[in-house]
Amino acid sequence: MERENIFRNHIKRNRWSYLIGFALLSISSLLQLFIPLLLGQFTDKLQSSTLTYKETITFGLWMAAVGLGVAFFRSTSRIYLFRLSRMLETRVRGELFKHWEKLSAQYFNNQRIGDLMSHAISDVGVVREVTMQGYFNIMEAIMLIIISVIAMVYSVNPMLTLLTMLPLPLLSILAYRFNKRMQKQSTDVQAAVSDLTSRVQEFTAGIRVVKAFVQEKEERKLFTKDNQHAVNMNRIFARSNSMFSSLSTGIVGFSFLVSIVLGGVMVLKNIITLGEFVAFNTYLSLLMGPIENLGKVVNLLQRGKASEVRLMEIFRTQPEVVDDVVANQEIEHIDGDIEIRNLTFSYPEADRPTLRDISLKVAKGSSLAIVGRIGSGKSTLVHLLVRMYNPPEGTVFLDGHDIHEIPLRTLRGQIGIVPQDQFLFSSTIRDNIGFDPHPYTDDQVIEASKVAQVYDNILEFPEQFDTALGERGISLSGGQRQRVSIARAIIKRPSILIFDDSLSAVDTITEDLILEGLQSVMNKRTTIIIGHRVSSVQAADQIVVMDEGRIVERGTHEQLIRRNGIYADMYHKQLLDQEAERQDGQDQEPLTKVHTLQGGAGA
Numbered sequence: 001m002e003r004e005n006i007f008r009n010h011i012k013r014n015r016w017s018y019l020i021g022f023a024l025l026s027i028s029s030l031l032q033l034f035i036p037l038l039l040g041q042f043t044d045k046l047q048s049s050t051l052t053y054k055e056t057i058t059f060g061l062w063m064a065a066v067g068l069g070v071a072f073f074r075s076t077s078r079i080y081l082f083r084l085s086r087m088l089e090t091r092v093r094g095e096l097f098k099h100w101e102k103l104s105a106q107y108f109n110n111q112r113i114g115d116l117m118s119h120a121i122s123d124v125g126v127v128r129e130v131t132m133q134g135y136f137n138i139m140e141a142i143m144l145i146i147i148s149v150i151a152m153v154y155s156v157n158p159m160l161t162l163l164t165m166l167p168l169p170l171l172s173i174l175a176y177r178f179n180k181r182m183q184k185q186s187t188d189v190q191a192a193v194s195d196l197t198s199r200v201q202e203f204t205a206g207i208r209v210v211k212a213f214v215q216e217k218e219e220r221k222l223f224t225k226d227n228q229h230a231v232n233m234n235r236i237f238a239r240s241n242s243m244f245s246s247l248s249t250g251i252v253g254f255s256f257l258v259s260i261v262l263g264g265v266m267v268l269k270n271i272i273t274l275g276e277f278v279a280f281n282t283y284l285s286l287l288m289g290p291i292e293n294l295g296k297v298v299n300l301l302q303r304g305k306a307s308e309v310r311l312m313e314i315f316r317t318q319p320e321v322v323d324d325v326v327a328n329q330e331i332e333h334i335d336g337d338i339e340i341r342n343l344t345f346s347y348p349e350a351d352r353p354t355l356r357d358i359s360l361k362v363a364k365g366s367s368l369a370i371v372g373r374i375g376s377g378k379s380t381l382v383h384l385l386v387r388m389y390n391p392p393e394g395t396v397f398l399d400g401h402d403i404h405e406i407p408l409r410t411l412r413g414q415i416g417i418v419p420q421d422q423f424l425f426s427s428t429i430r431d432n433i434g435f436d437p438h439p440y441t442d443d444q445v446i447e448a449s450k451v452a453q454v455y456d457n458i459l460e461f462p463e464q465f466d467t468a469l470g471e472r473g474i475s476l477s478g479g480q481r482q483r484v485s486i487a488r489a490i491i492k493r494p495s496i497l498i499f500d501d502s503l504s505a506v507d508t509i510t511e512d513l514i515l516e517g518l519q520s521v522m523n524k525r526t527t528i529i530i531g532h533r534v535s536s537v538q539a540a541d542q543i544v545v546m547d548e549g550r551i552v553e554r555g556t557h558e559q560l561i562r563r564n565g566i567y568a569d570m571y572h573k574q575l576l577d578q579e580a581e582r583q584d585g586q587d588q589e590p591l592t593k594v595h596t597l598q599g600g601a602g603a
Contacts, residue, residue, distance in 0.1 A: 006127060006308050010088050017084055022139055024077035029143040031069045032286055033151050038062055040155075040279030047274050078136060085132035093124045096314065104320040105388045106348060114198025119314060122193055123307035130304035137297045141290035148283045156280040157272050164259045164284065170251050171294060178244045182302040185237040190306060192230040199226045244298065252288050259284050321387050323407050331406050334414040335399050336495040336526030338362040338385070343395040345384060354380050356549045362542065364399075367527040369537030371567065372546035378530045379420060381546075382498050385528075386415050398496075416494035418485045420501050424476070429458055430465040433487045440491055448491035453513045454483035486514065496526045515539070534571045543567065 011018060042059050096119065152161040203210065203219055210219055259281055266272045272280070343358040355377045362368045370378045384391040387408060396403040403411070424432050433448055434440040445465065449455040457480055461467040469476060476484065489497065515536065531537045538557040545553035545560070545567050553565050560567040 006088075006092065006311065007130065007304070010084075010131060014084050014087075017080070018135075021077050021081040021084070024073050024080060025136075025139050026143050028070050028073035028077060029140065029147055031066050031073065032144070033147055033283070034066045035063065036151070036279040036282035036286070037155065038066070039282050040273075040275035042275070043278045044273050044275030081136050081139075082132050085128050085135075088131050089124055089128035092127055092311070093120060096120060096124065096311065099315055099317075102319045102322070103317060105383075106320055107317065112194070112198045113201050114196070115194045117197050117201070118190065118194040119310060122190060123311055126300075126303050126307040127311070130300055134297050134300045134304065137290065137293040141294055141297075144286055144290050148287050152280055152283050156276045156283075157266065160259070160262055160266060160272070160280065163262055164255050167251050167254045167258070168291065171248055171291065174244065174247055174251070178240060178298065182237070182240050182244070182298070185233070185240055186303040186306040187309075189230075189233045189237050189303075190310065192226075192233040196223075196226045196230045199223055248291070248294070252291055256281075256284065256288075321390055321408070329407055331401065331410055334406070334410065334495045335364050336362075336414075337364040337399050338368075338496070338526060339397040339400075340381075341395055341397070343381075343384070343391060345380065345389070345391055345395075347380075347389070354549050355384075358549075358551060360542075360544060360551065360554070362526055362528070364526055365524045366542065367522060367529065367540040369529045369531065369540035369543040370546060371531060371534075371537055371543065371570065376546040377549040378546055379500055382417065382500055382528060382530065385496070385498070386412055386417060413492075414494055415496045415498065416489035416492045417498040418482075418489045418500060424469055424481055424484060426469055428463075428466050428468055429461075429484065432469065432484055433465075433491060435488050444491055445487075448487040449484075451490055451514075451518060452483040452487035454480060454487060457483075483514070490518070494525070496528070497522060498528045498530075500530045501532065534567075534574050 038059055045055065100116070149161060149165065152164075199222060203223065210216060263272070263277045263280055267274055267277045339361045340358050343355055344353050345355040346353045358381065360368070370381065372378055380389075383389055384396060385403075387403060391403060393402060393404055398406060398411070425435070430442075430445055433445050442465075446455065449458055449465075458464055458467070486499070489499075527540075529537050529540060534557075537543055541556070543553075543555060543557060543560055544551045545565070547566065553560055553563065553567055555563065561571060562568075
């Protein structure tokens with residue numbers, strides 16, 4: 001989308017099409033002017049008693065022909081112009097989605113889903129209505145007003161035309177006075193709709209939490225509050241719109257009053273004929289519809305302006321992460337050699353660095369494990385490796401290239417990541433595992449699911465791999481979602497494989513099976529594992545412990561145990577926890593058997 005006015009750009013791109021549509025509408029408007037002329041002639045002949053039967057038939061045929069001509073050209077022009085508005089709607093919505101895809105993760109962190117949905121549906125819909133009803137009504141009003149006034153001046157009476165048209169400029173003054181008020185109210189309406197959409201989205205996404213904590217009543221109160229606010233904003237806007245429409249109708253009615261009174265006097269004084277009087281009022285009637293529609297157009301244009309401002313604000317937002325000018329487009333493959341040099345990184349909104357002076361090397365085909373407390377910067381480090389955020393230049397290198405030199409498509413295409421948030425799409429399991437630009441065979445999907453230890457679970461579903469998942473994969477358990485996410489990452493056969501705490505929702509037995517199955521996948525691939533369980537990271541070639549954004553310990557599992565630091569403390573605590581769980585299981589087993597026997601005897 002060019003960084004200019006959406007409507008001006010649309011007209012510029014389709015100027016010849018609009019000229020054709022305007023021409024068709026002009027023909028329709030010109031044909032409409034024959035109706036008052038025919039009625040005037042018919043009335044004069046009827047009044048003078050010179051109307052014959054043949055002439056009556058002729059007038060009827062001419063009226064029918066003009067009516068059909070008006071209907072044909074008006075309908076054709078509407079179809080032609082409305083098609084252009086639908087094309088604009090499709091283009092703007094498509095370019096909006098395309099632009100969102102370019103924006104960085106930071107942008108979406110600061111946006112509500114309801115607002116984004118409102119932009120894509122409501123704002124784009126208003127843009128369509130402006131170019132559909134708005135442009136059509138403006139064109140029709142301009143043509144009919146110009147042509148009708150000229151016809152009224154030359155075929156009836158200039159003075160009567162002037163006096164009748166005199167109140168109509170008040171409409172321009174009225175529109176100017178209501179302009180800013182209605183634009184602000186339109187913005188308030190859209191904001192209220194966004195709030196309401198966000199409320200519904202959050203409620204549906206968190207329905208299980210709402211029910212688990214018995215918060216239905218509170219959620220109803222919050223929804224009622226947002227719903228009432230939306231109603232109030234629409235009511236205020238409707239009040240202004242109704243006031244504008246009523247005043248506009250009053251001005252138009254006053255013009256009719258002038259026409260009836262002055263025109264009637266002129267007929268009585270034989271200044272104009274009765275036929276001319278009928279023709280004049282018919283001309284005026286033709287004007288009333290378009291003039292009254294101008295009130296609706298003003299309302300629509302204000303809404304369109306508010307929607308355009310919001311959309312252009314999005315289009316003017318530049319992605320923070322893009323291919324740098326130094327990017328070498330010839331780099332199409334990554335081997336997986338990673339080096340980080342003195343990396344210090346802060347999020348845009350943070351008041352202190354998240355990562356401090358990080359330096360490490362991960363050789364091609366080796367494995368790195370990162371452990372540490374929550375908030376120590378583990379996930380931030382891997383997010384920088386896939387450039388979800390921009391690391392400082394000269395700090396992160398892949399295969400000896402500064403990460404800014406590697407095209408984003410190559411970088412992210414060669415890295416498979418299993419994030420903490422196991423987001424799945426509401427399509428089939430097969431589509432979620434094979435979520436990649438390159439198509440995969442059924443055998444590859446099955447192999448990936450087996451490595452991720454989710455194959456047997458998938459076979460339990462009635463549709464197996466064709467099972468459609470609910471929103472965010474809600475029909476799967478937490479562990480199943482994690483394993484499908486793992487399968488989605490490993491099916492890419494990437495050069496670098498990243499597991500961001502992706503085994504936390506599975507039990508230790510399944511964890512061992514997954515790690516065992518991953519050995520063949522991890523072979524000759526650089527692997528980074530972030531975890532809280534020592535059991536999931538202890539086999540790594542290199543382990544680093546992070547605390548408050550710094551690397552405080554590094555080495556192999558055995559070296560870190562001997563150092564007796566943070567890692568060793570984590571290891572011993574987890575051993576004690578496992579021992580306690582094992583002891584609890586042994587203590588409860590006889591009791592369980594007793595209860596089972598008692599239940600069997602009672603049965």
